[in-house]
Amino acid sequence: MQTKRSYIIVFLVFTFITSLTSFDLLQAQQDDKFVVVIDAGHGGGDPGNLGNGHKEKDIALKIALEVGKALENNNDIKIIYTRKKDVFIELYERANIANKADADLFVSIHCNAHSSQAYGTETFVLGEKNTGRNFEVAKRENEVIFLEENYEENYAGFDPSSPESTIAIGIEQEVYVEQSIVLARKIEDNFIGKSKRKSRGLKQASLLVIRNTYMPSVLVEVGFLTNKREGAYLNSKKGQSSMANAIKDAIINYKKELDQNIGTNIVGLNGELPGSVQELTQVYDGVTFKVQIAASSKNLAPKSYNFNGLTDITKDKVGNLYKYFYGKTSDYIKANQLLQEAKTKGYTSSFVVAYKNGEKVDVSDVLKSTTN
CATH class of the missing domain: 3.30.70.1070 (Sporulation related repeat)
Known part of the structure; x- marks a missing residue:
């Protein structure tokens, strides 16, 4: 009887250790995942622009959730959302979410506005080129801070209306700008080739939402709600799915190229070239x-x-x-x-x-x- 009890104890201990090992392996695998933070712009008491009666916060959220859902099917990718419902998240907190997760990419999704019938997509990376319309976009997106209770403390006296202020915020993210440009280019190319949209190109502006993210980061303007035809398209399920798929495919392609540049079997390093x-x-x-x-x-x-x-x-x-x-x-x-x-x-x-x-x-x- 004593021998039988000993076998049972040994079996239980072995099972416990095995379960811990399996958990550690699973945790390690999860930690190795490529982390993408999807940020739906605006939310809660901040509706964003209301072109033609559409709400930017709602459309941005629907596209963001669809991008994330599609990427979650990839076992090598972990998705984190800054918001999954209609709530207001401070701009600095959106960056904090990405930094705390040690994310590999930060993608913020928005809809554009203009006093004319302008239309087309734009993808922004951080930069100091705030002349003309780029400054107006930065100003509009950055003015969200006035809805935050402690904005003066959180942004150290930053003034969205001042070009000098916007120039000063670029330094933290500068190291990642070139990688951000690679992703931005892929997104805009997909908008043209896959979604058949007009692209207004890749732009640089001093945007607070990506100023403190310590990873490649982009802000995507999927189109103009103020354009009657484009606003209706972005408010439709078809339009939202098309834009989400273009962004998702760009992220997957970016990761694929990054993976190809990692490892020990790169030509020219471990073997003689012809x-x-x-x-x-x-x-x-x-x-x-x-x-x-x-x-x-x-x-x-x-x-x-x-x-x-x-x-x-x-x-x-x-x-x-x-x-x-x-x-x-x-x-x-x-x-x-x-x-x-x-x-x-x-x-x-x-x-x-x-x-x-x-x-x-x-x-x-x-x-x-x-x-x-």
Whole structure:
């Protein structure tokens, strides 16, 4: 009898340990998921724009929920919503939700408005280009803070009507702008190719809702409710499903490309390239390419032990941030090899930047010039 009781105790202990192990494995798998925060603009006492009698807050929520529901079918993706019902969420809290979740993407969904019959989609990333209509969009979206009780404390005296204020908010998210542009471009391309909508393009503006998100972030304007025809389309189930699918497919495609750049079997790093490829160069006189791997308020020594074994680290202080770079070369092909090396070391959000005469310049402008 004693022996039988011992077997039962051993069995129960084994079962308990096994269940804990299974839970830990499940938790680890969940932690490894690609986290996307879907933000439905406005809500509660903030209806957004009311073009042609439609409510932006309702349409944005329906599209956001449909995007999230479609993405939840992917076992590798975890969806977090800033709101799933008609409630008001402060702008700073929307960013906090994403940051606390250590999200990989933040996508805020809105509907546009204009005094004319303008129509078409626009996707915004953070930037300082607040001239003309971009500033008007930023001003309209940012004025939501006046509905918050402690807006002066939460936004340190920020004035949505001041172009100077909007310029000042871009620094925190600057490191992620290029990745944000990649996603924004995919979204707009899908609006054109899959939803058959007119695209007004990719824009940059100082938008509070994405200023403090520490991941690639975009604000999507799915169309103009003030345009009678487009407003009716966005208020329809067909229109909402079409726009949601375009956004969902862009996110999946973005993740797929990101996954392809992660791992240890990247050509050029772990094996010899064919001689003809090894000899290719793309050198630009007077230009220095670097790989930006991080930006932080922490002042770290540029030593390999602080950067996962990477050497040749440099840093620049910009405002309150320290930007960290890996390598330097005038050869754009070499720069991309450095980029892949950085990504294999865990810096999956790194990207190539360019400098000329000590000033930062757009890589795209450099590539338009003639190589040496």
